[in-house]
Amino acid sequence: MADPSEKRKEVKKKIRKLEGLPALPPIIQKLNALIEDERSSLTQIADLIEKDQVITTKVLRLANSAFYGFPRKVSTVQQAMMLLGINVLKILIMTSSIFEIISKEDVGLWEHSVGVAACAKILAEMKEVSDPQEIATAGLLHDLGKVVQMIAFKEDYEEVKRKVEDGLSPLQAELEVFGIDHAEMGAFLMMQWNLPERLIEMVNSHHDLSRSKKYRKESALLHLADLLVHARGYGETTYVGLPPFDPKALTILKVDPSEIKEIYLKLEPRLYELKFFTEELKREMT
Ligand SMILES: [Fe+2]
Ligand SMILES: [Fe+2]
Numbered sequence: 104m105a106d107p108s109e110k111r112k113e114v115k116k117k118i119r120k121l122e123g124l125p126a127l128p129p130i131i132q133k134l135n136a137l138i139e140d141e142r143s144s145l146t147q148i149a150d151l152i153e154k155d156q157v158i159t160t161k162v163l164r165l166a167n168s169a170f171y172g173f174p175r176k177v178s179t180v181q182q183a184m185m186l187l188g189i190n191v192l193k194i195l196i197m198t199s200s201i202f203e204i205i206s207k208e209d210v211g212l213w214e215h216s217v218g219v220a221a222c223a224k225i226l227a228e229m230k231e232v233s234d235p236q237e238i239a240t241a242g243l244l245h246d247l248g249k250v251v252q253m254i255a256f257k258e259d260y261e262e263v264k265r266k267v268e269d270g271l272s273p274l275q276a277e278l279e280v281f282g283i284d285h286a287e288m289g290a291f292l293m294m295q296w297n298l299p300e301r302l303i304e305m306v307n308s309h310h311d312l313s314r315s316k317k318y319r320k321e322s323a324l325l326h327l328a329d330l331l332v333h334a335r336g337y338g339e340t341t342y343v344g345l346p347p348f349d350p351k352a353l354t355i356l357k358v359d360p361s362e363i364k365e366i367y368l369k370l371e372p373r374l375y376e377l378k379f380f381t382e383e384l385k386r387e388m389t
Pocket of ligand 1: 245246285286309310
């Protein structure tokens with residue numbers, strides 16, 4: 104068996120070079136320049152994005168996916184920008200290739216991710232954590248490390264699955280194979296992409312709250328959202344069972360167990376819509 108600490112170095116090196124991973128779309132640089140320039144208008148930004156048909160389609164699809172729960176369909180980039188805010192839109196553009204991979208490679212993981220995004224947004228609204236739309240993107244990205252394993256480390260990923268079948272816990276199996284778990288892997292990739300620090304910390308600590316230092320409330324929120332969506336049966340295909348839960352999350356967030364029912368009541372219609380969305384995706388793929 105490979106030495107996990109050596110493997111850990113190799114994994115980080117590969118992620119740093121983005122080997123085997125989708126590159127950031129070239130539009131990002133121009134977009135950054137426009138966003139930073141105070142004189143640029145929303146129309147200018149929307150025009151730039153709309154020039155790229157592929158990105159536009161991806162972004163509109165994400166904006167329309169169940170986790171944002173807009174009553175009307177979002178049909179233009181400008182509309183998406185007004186509803187989501189420019190920062191969220193930027194994150195969606197940057198990560199749209201990854202979302203495409205998740206939805207194609209593993210619909211179960213995609214469903215799980217969108218479910219956690221929806222739940223994270225609901226929790227952020229209930230607990231008045233700032234910018235629920237941005238918190239939702241952390242939900243969407245939280246298992247990004249698994250996508251990295253799936254696409255850049257295919258054989259090792261199979262090895263992880265075998266170990267899980269043999270009875271090891273998924274996190275333990277990842278540590279044995281990679282010397283690093285998917286939470287840290289995903290956070291590391293997000294760092295390379297310069298995503299907001301708050302989102303990176305949330306993703307890094309979503310299975311281990313002790314990794315959270317600065318954004319304890321947000322991290323607890325993601326930890327709880329992940330559990331609630333798993334418990335509702337929207338888990339990933341390869342990882343069965345519930346992930347370990349740290350009850351401190353409830354204290355940090357001041358969530359009373361009786362509130363869980365309220366959360367589910369709000370989440371249920373979103374999950375219902377989500378089923379339609381993924382069914383549609385599956386049809387498109389076949
Ligand atoms: Fe996870
Ligand atoms: Fe998860």
